[in-house]
Each structure stands twice: as structure tokens, then as C-alpha cells.
Amino acid sequence: MAWLRRILKLQSTSQALGRFARSAGQHLGKKSSSVFEIRTSPGKGLGVFATKDIPRNADIMRDPPAFQTWNGEDLVERHRRFIMLPLKTRQNILKLSEGKSVLDYRPIVYARYPRNNKYERESILEIFKLEDIIDTNAFTIAHCNRLTAELFLNGCRINHSCIPNVDQVDNEGTGDLVMRANRDINAGEEITTSYIMRAAPREIRQRELSGRWGFACQCPACDLGHPFSRPHKQRLKALLRIYMNSVCYLGDDGRLKRPGTWSYAALERVTDSFRRRTELLTQHHSLRSFTREVYLGAFEVAIAKYKLRRVRSDLKEALKLLQLTIQAERIYFGEAIARSHEELYAKLEKGDISGV
Ligand SMILES: [Zn+2]
Structure with missing residues (x-):
């Protein structure tokens, strides 16, 4: 039964899906491209480093998936698909970091399958190794109707920071992992991404990362x-406080609840809270990817205000916020989403509010 529990645990952890790039004690790959290289990162195994100065909003990498899986796929079936990959790809995947050493399973597998030959037992060990690698490294990718866990040979080498210097952005339907700089990065600096909700309090971030x-x-x-720790903590605390206070007027999607039922004075208070959130989010590069939701929410409030009083300055404010939304969408969400808002912008500019 212990054996069965172990299998079930492995299944559930791999289904939880996540990503990780720690790679202590691994083969030192010399993968490189024009702007990054993979090399040793002190105390973290391997990491990804800039080979030249990279300006903010430039793409660092476009990495095609090496292997894709999904919740509920059978372990053995997953491994069967894995062994059909080209040998070089398989070798590179097996070099990615593992959460647990494959050696831990060896005595269990050998005791559980005494009559199987060495080749069969080594195959079983590889199934577990693959599960560990997926659990430790895979990125969760949202497709239209499902989530997949995907391994990217370069992307999986990026180490974690709660204040990362790159963000994962829209791949324009290519399937690649696209990482974009959220600030200027100097040659030689380590490239980092966040594996967790970066705006969570420190204690929660630490618990999630260590667990x-x-x-x-x-x-x-x-x-x-x-010296950065304290002001950043206060910034996150202030953001959380505003967020908690906003649940009475904003839905889970950040949109105004029951638009059309609020007084002008109430909408002005909501505007103030959006303004404060924007101020806090734009104070640090690692938080800018959250601004789109705030700009869009504030835009809707400005439109609601305009509908109530038809004050020209409210429409002007709405147009400004929609422009900021489009800029953020172009960076993080891709052209298609930005384009639909551009069409809306063109209509609003002519004073046509029929679409909002
Ligand atoms: Zn941290």
C-alpha cells in the first residue's frame, strides 16, 4: 500500500503542475543565444544570464516546448510518448532538475519488481524521474479549453525571484515560451522569473517556495x-489593503459590480482607489504586469461617470485609461486583444459610447 500511495502522490504532485529551474549538480549545458547563456548561478545550480545589455520590453527568449502533458494523463502513457521523442531531446529533458533524486526510488522499484529484468526496472525508474522533472520544471500553459504542463529546455533554467526581471508574455499562437524584460537588464545579470504569486506577503511566498x-x-x-525589503513589503501591504477594500464594488475579474447603480460620488471614490493602485504598481518593474487589469477597471468607472453626467473630462479620462490598457495589452497579452480595444478607442474618440 505504501507503494501505491507513493504512486498516487506522484500523480497528484505532477497534476498540481508548476515550474522550477533549480538545477544543482547537473550537467553544465552551454546553451547560448544572442542575448542569454546558461551557466552556473552561485548557490542555485544553473541559471540564465544576459550576455549583453537588454532594454526593457525586449524579448529575451522564444523557446519552443520540448514536451507537453496534461492533468490526468496516465504515467505510463506519458512515458510512452516521451520515449518517442528524438534522443537528444530526451537526454536534454532528463538533465533538467529533479525535486527528488531518482536514486531514492531505486531500492523501492527493485524490491517491488524482483522478477523484472534490469531494462524493465530502469524504465520504471525513468517514469518516476520524468514525473519529478515535470513536477519541478513544467510551466502551466493555458490553451482555449485546457491547461497543459510544458517543458522548455531554456525557460526551465530560469531561476526564481519575487521581483523578477522578465515576464512570460503572449506567444501569438506559436506555442513558444516568450520571456520579455520588464526593466533594462545589464550584460552579465541573471535573468529571473517568479514561480509564485509575487504580490503575496513574504511569509506566504517563503512557505510556498520551500514547500x-x-x-x-x-x-x-x-x-x-x-534596504529594498521593507518598502516593498509596505507596498504589497498597501496593495492588499486596497484590494480587500474593493471587494464590495469589484468582482473577481476586477470589473465594476452592477455598473449603472452607483452614484457619481461613489464612483469618484472607486476612481481614487484605482489611482492609488496604479501608483503602487508602477513603482516597481516586477508589478507592472498587473497594471492592465487596473487601467481597464478604472476605464470602466470613467465611462460609468461619463454616462451619469456627460462631463467631457470623464470621457477624456476614459480615453487616456483605455490607451494605457492597450499599451499594457500590447506588452503582455498580444496584438489581438489590443486591437479589439483599439477599435473601441476609435469609436469613443468620436463620442460613440454604444459599445460600452
Ligand atoms: Zn523572494
């Missing part, structure tokens, strides 16, 4: 001795 990936983050936001 799921087994390390204590020492980024400037987590290092209590670092």
Missing part, C-alpha cells in the same frame, strides 16, 4: 536585511 520547491528565496524582497 513546493525546497528552497528559501533570498531575493532583495525576501532578505530582511536588504
Whole structure:
């Protein structure tokens, strides 16, 4: 039964899906491209480093998926698909970091399958190794109707920071992992991404990282001795407070609840809270990817105000906020979404509010 529980546990952890790029003690790959290289990162195994200065909003990598799986796929079937991959791809996948050492399973597998030959038992071991690698490294990718867990040979090498310098952005339907700089990055700097909800309080971030990936983050936001830590903590605390206060007028999607039922004075208070959120989010590069939702929410409030009083300045404010929304969408969400809002912008510019 212990064996069965172990299998079930492995299934459930791999189904939880996640990503991780710690790679202590692994083969030192020399993968490189024009703007990044993979090399040793002190205390973290391998990491991804900029080979030249990279400006904000430039793409760092476009990495095609090496292997894709999904919730509920049978372990053996998953492995069967894996062994059909080209040998080089399989070898590179098996070099990615594991949460648990394959050696831990060896005595269990050999005891559980005493009559199987060495080749069969090694295949079983590889099934577990693959599960560990997926659980530790895979990115969760949302498609139209399902989530998949995908391994990217370069992307999976990016280490974590709670204040990352790159964000995963829309891939324009290519299936690639696209990482974009959220600030200017100097040659030689390590490229980092966040494996968790970066705006969560430090204690929650630490618990999630140590529980799921087994390390204590020492980024400037987590290092209590670092001068950045305290102001950032206060920034996140202020954002959380505004968010908690907004649940009475905003839905889970950040949109105004029951538009058309609010007084002008109430809408002005909502505008103030959006303004404060924008101020806080734009204070730090690692939080800018959240601004689109705030700009869009504030735009809807400005339109609601305009509908109530037809004050020209409210429409002007709405247009400004829609423009900011479009700019953020172009960076993070791709052209298609931005284009639909551009059409709306063109109508609003002519004073046509029939579409909002
Ligand atoms: Zn951290």
C-alpha cells in the first residue's frame, strides 16, 4: 500500500503542475543565444544570464516546448510518448532538475519488481524521474479549453525571484515560451522569473517556495536585511489593503459590480482607489504586469461617470485609461486583444459610447 500511495502522490504532485529551474549538480549545458547563456548561478545550480545589455520590453527568449502533458494523463502513457521523442531531446529533458533524486526510488522499484529484468526496472525508474522533472520544471500553459504542463529546455533554467526581471508574455499562437524584460537588464545579470504569486506577503511566498520547491528565496524582497525589503513589503501591504477594500464594488475579474447603480460620488471614490493602485504598481518593474487589469477597471468607472453626467473630462479620462490598457495589452497579452480595444478607442474618440 505504501507503494501505491507513493504512486498516487506522484500523480497528484505532477497534476498540481508548476515550474522550477533549480538545477544543482547537473550537467553544465552551454546553451547560448544572442542575448542569454546558461551557466552556473552561485548557490542555485544553473541559471540564465544576459550576455549583453537588454532594454526593457525586449524579448529575451522564444523557446519552443520540448514536451507537453496534461492533468490526468496516465504515467505510463506519458512515458510512452516521451520515449518517442528524438534522443537528444530526451537526454536534454532528463538533465533538467529533479525535486527528488531518482536514486531514492531505486531500492523501492527493485524490491517491488524482483522478477523484472534490469531494462524493465530502469524504465520504471525513468517514469518516476520524468514525473519529478515535470513536477519541478513544467510551466502551466493555458490553451482555449485546457491547461497543459510544458517543458522548455531554456525557460526551465530560469531561476526564481519575487521581483523578477522578465515576464512570460503572449506567444501569438506559436506555442513558444516568450520571456520579455520588464526593466533594462545589464550584460552579465541573471535573468529571473517568479514561480509564485509575487504580490503575496513574504511569509506566504517563503512557505510556498520551500514547500513546493525546497528552497528559501533570498531575493532583495525576501532578505530582511536588504534596504529594498521593507518598502516593498509596505507596498504589497498597501496593495492588499486596497484590494480587500474593493471587494464590495469589484468582482473577481476586477470589473465594476452592477455598473449603472452607483452614484457619481461613489464612483469618484472607486476612481481614487484605482489611482492609488496604479501608483503602487508602477513603482516597481516586477508589478507592472498587473497594471492592465487596473487601467481597464478604472476605464470602466470613467465611462460609468461619463454616462451619469456627460462631463467631457470623464470621457477624456476614459480615453487616456483605455490607451494605457492597450499599451499594457500590447506588452503582455498580444496584438489581438489590443486591437479589439483599439477599435473601441476609435469609436469613443468620436463620442460613440454604444459599445460600452
Ligand atoms: Zn523572494
